[in-house]
Amino acid sequence: DGGITQSPKYLFRKEGQNVTLSCEQNLNHDAMYWYRQDPGQGLRLIYYSQIVNDFQKGDIAEGYSVSREKKESFPLTVTSAQKNPTAFYLCASSMGRLAGAGLYNEQFFGPGTRLTVL
Amino acid sequence: GQQLNQSPQSMFIQEGEDVSMNCTSSSIFNTWLWYKQDPGEGPVLLIALYKAGELTSNGRLTAQFGITRKDSFLNISASIPSDVGIYFCAGMVGNTGKLIFGQGTTLQVKP
Numbered sequence: 148d149g150g151i152t153q154s155p156k157y158l159f160r161k162e163g164q165n166v167t168l169s170c171e172q173n174l175n176h177d178a179m180y181w182y183r184q185d186p187g188q189g190l191r192l193i194y195y196s197q198i199v200n201d202f203q204k205g206d207i208a209e210g211y212s213v214s215r216e217k218k219e220s221f222p223l224t225v226t227s228a229q230k231n232p233t234a235f236y237l238c239a240s241s242m243g244r245l246a247g248a249g250l251y252n253e254q255f256f257g258p259g260t261r262l263t264v265l
Numbered sequence: 266g267q268q269l270n271q272s273p274q275s276m277f278i279q280e281g282e283d284v285s286m287n288c289t290s291s292s293i294f295n296t297w298l299w300y301k302q303d304p305g306e307g308p309v310l311l312i313a314l315y316k317a318g319e320l321t322s323n324g325r326l327t328a329q330f331g332i333t334r335k336d337s338f339l340n341i342s343a344s345i346p347s348d349v350g351i352y353f354c355a356g357m358v359g360n361t362g363k364l365i366f367g368q369g370t371t372l373q374v375k376p
Contacts, residue, residue: 151307178362189269189353189366190308197362205363237307241362252296252315252357254364256307 150174151257153238158262160232168223168260170238177243179221180254183207184235193236196221197243225262232264271354271367278344279375286370287338288354296357297330297337298364303350311352312339344374 151172160166172179178197182190192205196215210229215221221240225232239254271288278284288297296315300308312323314330314337321328327340337356341348354367 153307180362187369189271189368190355190364191366192363195362235305239307243362252362252364253298253310253313254355255310256300259305259307261305 151238151240151255153236153257153260156258156260158260160262160264162264163227165227166225166232166262168225168236168238168262170221170223170257171219172221172238172240172257173219174240174255175218176240176255177218178241179215180239180241181205181211181213181221181223182237182239184237184259190237193223232262234262236260236262269354269356269365269367271370273370274368275371275373277373277375280344280346282344284341284344284348284372285338286352286354287336288356288367289336290356290365291335292356292358293334294356294358295334297328298355298357299326299328299337299339300353300355301350302353302369308353341372344372346374346376348372349374 154169180195181193184190191207193211194213196202202215212224237259238257241254298313299311302308312328317334319330325342351369351371353369355364
């Protein structure tokens with residue numbers, strides 16, 4: 148089955164610890180994205196990558212870091228510098244620019260990771 | 266910055282009723298997407314719109330891309346209990362790859 152996987156589903160960490168969230172896709176998509184969702188709110192973009200070995204900051208990148216060494220993988224590290232890290236984190240992917248304007252814009256989401264910092 | 270206003274914020278309806286929700290933007294978008302999110306899960310894409318005036322259906326769902334390119338609506342006909350969830354609109358300016366999301370409409374359906 149093609150899709151996006153995020154692991155783990157639930158993650159608990161102590162304050163001051165860095166934590167890395169996994170995101171893997173087997174859709175052969177070029178672009179990948181990380182969003183943060185807080186209760187009762189929409190999704191806010193943290194980082195995105197349109198191609199391997201390249202990524203850009205989104206609207207709320209402070210306290211987060213990413214890497215894109217492989218097309219299939221886009222891990223997100225929540226660092227101790229993130230002041231309020233407890234949230235629901237969602238990873239998404241899309242075909243990317245070369246697919247044409249339409250398909251490029253359709254993003255598909257993983258199941259999410261709920262991070263709780265104690 | 267660019268903002269999306271989605272309304273209503275929540276709806277509580279009777280099974281079988283029709284539902285309508287909309288999003289408006291201060292910017293012109295060239296793409297409107299509608300997603301549904303179940304509790305604790307990732308959003309699922311329902312409908313994608315790419316042309317001003319476009320009207321697209323997906324089963325009981327119908328969405329339209331506004332003529333001004335600054336708004337979109339989603340209609341659900343003959344609602345059923347499994348329609349319960351949070352519906353998000355999302356728009357994109359140009360081909361930046363960055364989606365802007367509305368705040369969501371929470372739908373509850375009473376059997």
